[in-house]
Amino acid sequence: MIQVKLFAAAKQFAGTETATLNLEGPVALHELRRMLIKEHPALDAILPSARIAVNTEYVADETLVNESDEIAVIPPVSGG
Amino acid sequence: MPKNCHTKNTNNARSQMIHLTNTPIDTNQILTDVQADEAGAVVLFLGTTRVVTDGKVTKSLDYECYPEMAEKKLTQLEDTARSRWPIIHAIIHHRLGHLEIGEASVAVAVSCAHRRDAFEAGQWLIDTIKEEVPIWKKENWADGSTEWVHPGAETPCEKPE
Numbered sequence: 325m326i327q328v329k330l331f332a333a334a335k336q337f338a339g340t341e342t343a344t345l346n347l348e349g350p351v352a353l354h355e356l357r358r359m360l361i362k363e364h365p366a367l368d369a370i371l372p373s374a375r376i377a378v379n380t381e382y383v384a385d386e387t388l389v390n391e392s393d394e395i396a397v398i399p400p401v402s403g404g
Numbered sequence: 405m406p407k408n409c410h411t412k413n414t415n416n417a418r419s420q421m422i423h424l425t426n427t428p429i430d431t432n433q434i435l436t437d438v439q440a441d442e443a444g445a446v447v448l449f450l451g452t453t454r455v456v457t458d459g460k461v462t463k464s465l466d467y468e469c470y471p472e473m474a475e476k477k478l479t480q481l482e483d484t485a486r487s488r489w490p491i492i493h494a495i496i497h498h499r500l501g502h503l504e505i506g507e508a509s510v511a512v513a514v515s516c517a518h519r520r521d522a523f524e525a526g527q528w529l530i531d532t533i534k535e536e537v538p539i540w541k542k543e544n545w546a547d548g549s550t551e552w553v554h555p556g557a558e559t560p561c562e563k564p565e
Binding site: 331336377380381396398402 | 473509533537555
């Protein structure tokens with residue numbers, strides 16, 4: 325099981341702060357994006373413009389992740 | 405360390421200079437803490453709550469963050485700024501939670517020997533915070549609707565009342 329943290333509009337649209345995907349790693353982030361939308365179709369409105377952070381760093385979509393990674397959907401930020 | 409102790413700022417003290425807080429930002433304390441004998445310039449930026457945006461009236465704001473990554477990113481940004489400008493002290497405080505009109509959302513203060521560095525470093529820090537740090541603002545509009553602010557997202561993230 326891969327857990328993905330959701331924030332802001334992503335959390336609102338999915339209705340949960342954690343998405344759980346029935347996957348074992350390693351999986352590339354672009355595939356993870358597809359699985360997230362399959363599991364939570366409402367995420368389609370925000371996921372394309374969101375970055376994904378792995379272990380608190382922004383990474384490219386080719387990055388492979390597995391169950392032990394901390395993965396988070398980062399919608400366009402609006403702090404400051 | 406007592407305030408009147410004229411020693412160099414150490415890396416240990418620096419970690420207290422980045423602060424995510426649910427309580428109002430104390431700008432007087434920040435201005436006191438950022439000053440230094442070697443500094444000829446102090447620049448303070450405050451992010452304030454704009455009441456009208458694109459014709460819509462803000463009643464209040466809520467801020468959410470990804471805490472571990474936000475603190476890490478703020479520290480990274482300070483490190484980068486220090487590598488580019490001769491910063492003496494840098495203080496970055498960001499509010500989280502519920503903010504009423506008139507409350508500051510963020511304070512960025514830098515002190516340098518000379519003002520050009522202080523202005524440039526301060527501007528770079530707030531500009532980059534706004535692009536990189538995982539903190540999000542939710543507008544609570546006067547008409548009762550709420551909206552996460554996500555610049556560049558195609559679909560408005562608006563929730564009607």
